[in-house]
Amino acid sequence: MSSSDVLIHLHQKAINLLREDANKIEKLIEVQMENLTTRKCPLYEEVLDTQIYGFSREIDFAVRAGLVSEAAGKEMISKLERNLAQLYEALGN
């Protein structure tokens, strides 16, 4: 593989890993939301905040390591936040 092939491979791998993680967080939150009794619980808010924080640390690292562009990183966090907000809306009504 040429050096640019290696970089393209690494960038793609990084994006795939981050997407997987975002999906895992959405699934985790969805399962928690389905349990209505926990939805208004402060502990649940904390789980949500911690997950988003952990994901933002991963993104930040990937951007600094040059694996993901800053714009792509921001977009992935915004997308996760939007999806979680939609999930909350959908289950809250």
Next chain:
Amino acid sequence: MSSSDVLIHLHQKAINLLREDANKIEKLIEVQMENLTTRKCPLYEEVLDTQIYGFSREIDFAVRAGLVSEAAGKEMISKLERNLAQLYEALGN
């Protein structure tokens, strides 16, 4: 640069970024510990846990992306935990 040069460069960059982050966490915790009134505060424990969690997410991502070996990743987390424990000991006496 050859493809192996690119990889070596990326691995070294990843290690340097993670070391910087571990140092930042140590500094943050040190500053907080110097403020004796907060040391026994539950909020302080939470800051510590959150920082270590964020760092472990970064390490986990770096390992999965193939930038850092699993052994090196574990060693970096252990080292941070050891340093923070020593800091706590040193200031606690």
